Amino acid sequence: MRHSYYEDSARERLLGLLDEGSFREILPPTERVVSPHLRQLDTPAAFDDGIIVGKGTLDGHSVLVAAQEGGFMGGAVGEVHGAKLTGLLERALDERPAAVLLLVESGGVRLHEANAGLIAVSEVMRAVLAVRAAGVPVIVLNGGQYGCFGGMGIVSRLCDAIVMSEEGRLGLSGPEVIETTHGVEEFDSRDRALVWRTVGGKHRYLLGEATVLVDDDLAAFRAAALSLIGSTPDLGLEAMEAEHARLGERLRRFGDCRDALDVWERLGIAEPERLPILDTETFLATVSDKRA
Amino acid sequence: MESLTFEYQGGRPLASAPPATLVGVVSSGNLEVLVEPTDLGGACRIEVLTAAVGFGAIWQAVLDDFFDRHRIADVRISINDVGATPAVVSLRLDQALEALTGGQP
Numbered sequence: 506m507r508h509s510y511y512e513d514s515a516r517e518r519l520l521g522l523l524d525e526g527s528f529r530e531i532l533p534p535t536e537r538v539v540s541p542h543l544r545q546l547d548t549p550a551a552f553d554d555g556i557i558v559g560k561g562t563l564d565g566h567s568v569l570v571a572a573q574e575g576g577f578m579g580g581a582v583g584e585v586h587g588a589k590l591t592g593l594l595e596r597a598l599d600e601r602p603a604a605v606l607l608l609v610e611s612g613g614v615r616l617h618e619a620n621a622g623l624i625a626v627s628e629v630m631r632a633v634l635a636v637r638a639a640g641v642p643v644i645v646l647n648g649g650q651y652g653c654f655g656g657m658g659i660v661s662r663l664c665d666a667i668v669m670s671e672e673g674r675l676g677l678s679g680p681e682v683i684e685t686t687h688g689v690e691e692f693d694s695r696d697r698a699l700v701w702r703t704v705g706g707k708h709r710y711l712l713g714e715a716t717v718l719v720d721d722d723l724a725a726f727r728a729a730a731l732s733l734i735g736s737t738p739d740l741g742l743e744a745m746e747a748e749h750a751r752l753g754e755r756l757r758r759f760g761d762c763r764d765a766l767d768v769w770e771r772l773g774i775a776e777p778e779r780l781p782i783l784d785t786e787t788f789l790a791t792v793s794d795k796r797a
Numbered sequence: 798m799e800s801l802t803f804e805y806q807g808g809r810p811l812a813s814a815p816p817a818t819l820v821g822v823v824s825s826g827n828l829e830v831l832v833e834p835t836d837l838g839g840a841c842r843i844e845v846l847t848a849a850v851g852f853g854a855i856w857q858a859v860l861d862d863f864f865d866r867h868r869i870a871d872v873r874i875s876i877n878d879v880g881a882t883p884a885v886v887s888l889r890l891d892q893a894l895e896a897l898t899g900g901q902p
Contacts, residue, residue, distance in 0.1 A: 514822055534819045534831050547798045549848050549877045551823040552831055576822035 508723040510648040511672045515574035516557055518608055521723045522646075522730070523561035523570065530559040531596075532589060540583050542618045551577045554585040558593040560602070564731050569597050572608035575651030581615035582656060587625020594632035597641050604642045604734045607664065612679060613655015626656035633663045637740065642666070644733050646726050647673040647715075652704065654679040662714065665738055668729040669706035669715035670722075671785065676704040702765040702781055707788060711772065712755070712797050720785045755797050772797060801845040801853055803860050808841050808870035811898065818897045821889045828878040828886060830893040839870045847878035859883045863890045872897075 510518055520528060532538050534552035543550045555577035560569050571593050573580040582590070590607075597605050614622040633643050643664040647653050652674030653661055661667055661675060669675065678686070680694035680703075693699060702708055709715040716733070719725035738744070762768045769777035772795045783791060817833040828847075843860055874893070881889070 516819070533817070534829075535817045535833055549798060549823055549846055549879055551829060551877060552819065552875070555823075574822055576824035576827065578824075 507720065509721050510646075510670060510723050510726050511650055511721045513723070514576065515555075515572040515580075515608060515610065515649075518649075518723065519557055519570055519572040522606070522608070522727050523563055523568070524565070528559055528561040528570070530557060531593065532558065538585055538589075540585050540618065542583065542621065546617055548617065554583060554589065555580060556586045556589050558589045560600075563603075563606070563727070563734065566603035566731075566734055567600075568604050568606055568734075569593050569600065569602045570606045570608070573610045573649075573657070575610035575612075575649050578615055578617070580609075580611035580649075580651055580657070581613060581617075582611060582622055582626050582629070583615040583618040584621035584625055586615070587622065587629055591625070591628045591632045594629070594636050594643070597636045598639055601639075601641060604644050604730070605636060606644050606646060606730055607661075608646045608649075609653040609657050609661055610647075610649030610651050611653055611655070611657035612651065613657055623656075626660065629656075629660055630663055633660060637663075637665060640737055642734065642736055642738075644668065644730055646730060647675055648706070648719075648721060648726065649673070652676070652679065654682075654704075665736065666716040666733045667709070667714065668717045668719060668726060668733070669709055670719055670726075671701070671706040671788075672721050673706045673709075673715075674700070674704040675706075675709050675714065680704065698781065699764075707780060708765045708768075710796070711769065711792060713751075718785060718789060759797070768797075799845075799847050799850045799853070801847070801856055803843040803845070803857065805841040805843075805860075805864045806839065808839070808864070808868040808872075810839075810870045811872065815897050815899070818893060820893045820896055823877045823879055825879050826881055826885065828876055828881040828889055830889050831875040832893045832897045833873045833875070834871060834897075835873045837871050837873060841869050841872050841874070843874040843876065845876045845878060847876070847880070849878070849880045855883055856886075859886050860890075863887060866891070867894055869894070 539550035645667040648670035683692040684694040710718040821829040
C-alpha cells in the first residue's frame with residue numbers, strides 16, 4: 506500500500522525515507538533552539554524552528570538530511586531554521602556523505618524575521634554551491650502540502666537534482682503572492698487546476714526542472730533519491746554555458762505562452778488538456794520524448 | 798501569548814525511560830507536544846505556551862482529564878499551541894504518550 510508523502514509531517518517523511526532506526530537528529534526539539542524573533546512578536550515558536558536536520562543512512566549509504574515542516578509558518582526560513590540548514594550543508598564538506606537530501610516545503614523567507622531570514626537564505630544558497638563544488642550531490646525532494654517557493658525555490662534549482670510528485674509545487678512567487686501583487690485577472694490562486702498546471706510537478710518535469718517525477722508515495726521518493734545518489738553532474742564551464750544556452754532557448758521557444766497548456770501544445774503533445782488527469786506512469790510514457 | 802504551568806502529583810513512573818518524543822505541529826488550530834522523561838521528584842509537569850490568551854481554566858480541565866487517564870510521574874510535557882480546541886489537545890496528548898511508550902502503559 507502507498508504511504509502518502511504529501512500527507513505526512515516533515516518528521517514522519519524523514520523517518521520513513523531513511524533506513525529504519527538510522528536517523529540521528531542534530532539540535533533536536535529537546536535542545537529548544539527556538540527563534541529569538543517570534544517571542545518578541547508574541548508568536549509561539551516551534552522547538553525545532555520548523556526544520557529537522559541530521560544524519561542517517563539510505564540503503565546503507567551515509568546521508569545528511571533536512572526536512573522542512575510546512576505546517577509551521579509555511580516552512581518559512583527564519584534565522585535559526587536557516588542556520589540549521591546551512592550548518593548541515595557545511596557539515597557535508599567535512600563528513601563527505603554520499604548525498605545531502607533536502608525535503609523542502611517552504612514559502613521562502615520568514616517575513617517576521619526580515620533581514621535575518623533573507624541573510625539565512627543567501628547563506629543556504631552559498632552552502633549548497635560549496636557542497637556541490639566539493640562533489641557531494643545535493644538532492645531535493647518536493648511533494649509536500651505547502652510546495653516550495655521564494656528563496657527555497659531558488660535553493661532547489663541550485664541543487665543537483667529535484668525529485669517531485671505531481672502534488673509538489675515549485676516556483677518563485679507563489680500563487681497567492683502573484684494574485685496579491687498583480688490581481689486575480691493575472692493569476693487566480695484559488696483555481697487549483699491553474700495552480701497545479703503552472704507550478705505542479707508535471708509541468709516542472711516537462712520543463713526539465715524536476716529531474717524525476719514520482720507518485721505521491723514515500724517508497725517512490727526513497728527509490729528516486731537512491732537512484733540519484735551516485736550522480737555527479739558536470740560542473741565545468743562548458744557544461745554551465747550549455748545549460749545557459751538551453752535556458753535561453755527555452756525562453757525563446759515558450760516566452761510568449763500565456764498558459765502551461767500552450768507550452769505543452771508547443772512541445773508537440775497531442776491533447777495537452779488531458780495531461781493533468783493521467784496517472785504518473787501513463788504521463789511519463791506519454792511525454793517521454795517531449796520534454797523541453 | 799500566555800504561559801501556563803501545571804504540576805501533578807501521585808502518578809506512577811514509566812516502566813522504562815524512553816527517549817523524548819515530539820508530536821504535532823505548531824500551526825493554526827494545532828499544537829506540538831514534547832514529552833521528556835526526567836526526574837521531577839515524582840511529579841508530572843506540563844508547560845503550555847499558547848497564542849490564545851485567557852483559557853487557563855479550560856487548559857486546567859483538559860490537563861486534569863489527561864492526568865486522570867494516564868497517571869504518569871517524572872515526565873515533563875511542553876506544549877506550543879496556536880489555538881487548538883480542547884478535543885485536539887486531548888488527542889495530541891494521548892498520541893504523544895502512545896508515541897513515547899510504544900503503547901505500553
